[in-house]
Amino acid sequence: MSAPATVAITGLRTFLGLRVAERLAARSPRMRVVGIDLRRPQRLERKTAFERVDLTDPASHAQLAEIFARERIEVVLHAAFRRDPTPDVELDHELETVGTLQLLHACAAAKVPRLVLASSTMLYGPRPDNPLYLAESRPLHGHPDAHCVRNRVEVEQLVGEWARAHAHARVTVLRCGWIMGPTHWDRVVRHFSRPVVPTLLGYDPLLQLIHEDDCVDAFEQAVLDERPGVFNLVASEPLPLSAMLRLGGLHSAPLPPALLYPLRDLASRAATGDPPAAFYDYLRWPWVADGERGWAAFGEPAYTTREAWISFVSSRRLRQYR
């Protein structure tokens, strides 16, 4: 089992896409990385080739298949997912769900042997009746109101069906927890970067993070070595939300759900198109994943949840001076 010589990354401008591309390019001089996105990233390693493909374009599967065949792509890392959901629910669906379908068609046409999918433990869904430590075999309930989570559940289903239909292809799915660290930025990070963090009064679930470096490490390994299957990618030792806030010295505003949901409703719909329950339920009910299978395959993360959180909080303090 040797490392692949050519790798394609969809969503080159995403956090994962860019970081994994940098790592791979730095790794060996023979490795060729083809990045695919709508726009060229501002900073790009010289060895990384860039191809412009719009996944919402109905003809994009042919375009992708042509690139994959021309470059003799051995592994595709599919990371073309929104960092934040947008109020344009239709567009998100076109990009994430239908875009994945386009990519899968292209992979089949170009006979790409391996696919790595970036997924999330948010897909298990926050539910009062969840056991702590959800195994990979648990059903993906998602969240009924969160269109981004709904799309990603559909993406996993599509990829699963595709893997069953194409026996030659090996698929790795990595479900990450909330990614935190000095540089990663998304709506979760934004939520915890507010001067006062709104929380739900009377609720204090265990939360689980993954440090951005551990996350990039695992994706790099998944691209380099063949490890088919579905894995949770989370840090150990989840912490209660209250302990995290106390640890970071963050001010929180605990509001009763009956007040918080209507209060946040307009803001939330303007920012993400979803009602606030779609996010705040993740601060209400448990959705902690069991990381043991992932640790066995990709090694134990260097950062625990507490350390990942401290890494984020200390860089958050520095950001104020930048």
Add this chain to the structure above:
Amino acid sequence: MSDDERDAPATPALADALVGLRQRLEQSFAPPEEGGIDWMALYESARRRFAQVGGMRDIPAEIDDFGMDAAALADARTWLDWLYDRWWRVDVVGSENVPSGPCLFVANHSGLLPWDGLMLAHALDRHTPESPRARFLVADWIATLPFAAPWITRLGGVRACRENAERLLRTGRSVIAFPEGAKGAAKVFRQRYRVQRFGRGGVVRTALAARRPLVPVAVVGAEEAHPVLFKVETVARSIGIPFLPVTPTFPALGPLGLLPLPSKWSIEFGAPVDASDIGRDALRDDTLIWRVTEELRSSIQSMLDAGVRRRSSVWS
């Protein structure tokens, strides 16, 4: 007046005044020679508690993977001890039956709030302080109750489901289960000490899968701590609890009525059922599982009957 003094801003003067005021206050609230209240210490602890920005100094130290908070437990120890020794005066019978390793305790259940679980875990902690604290399982609706649920989690409660129990047993912690579940909590006063059906045999399956012994436990006294006269279900459903109990004190006395009555408790441990030599094949043997479940239930019932006969009154 020198130049230095004239150029100095007003703030140092203010700071000096504040320091003086503080010294004055410290003198008045200085800890007394003997007895009395140390006001400064009280103020300091209150300030620490309410100051959100504790930063790294107030790192919550030991929170385990099921959310039990060692610091919260240490804080709660005073009143747990008080409930155990003074309020319910708990007697422990048959502690020689408690195995040394992790095991699954199966007890009768009563009352909406998990007092029996808290006291049983406390009794085990006193009996074997060196082993990890036993965790008690709580019903779904308690595990999702705002305000109560975080505290119950911090004190060692875990939502009752097989995955959680098996994981706890596998990682070397004892588990206290109340397989009567909601039916046990919903018993009205005239049904007291009549052990209800044990779910669907989940406890036995869990012990078999984790290869840990089962220990039957009879808790006498807890069923009188919250004597439920009758239940109101219509109102309760709308606020998310299975039923609203009407006790002699609740809801007549409001939240005060939630305080449990000071009945005299005794906790009896029965002979353990060793599940490890039954073999994993038994997991598929439903007849065997039902038989073991029924044996457990009847042994708890007979311990309860004996315990109730033995005592002279509910209160002593």
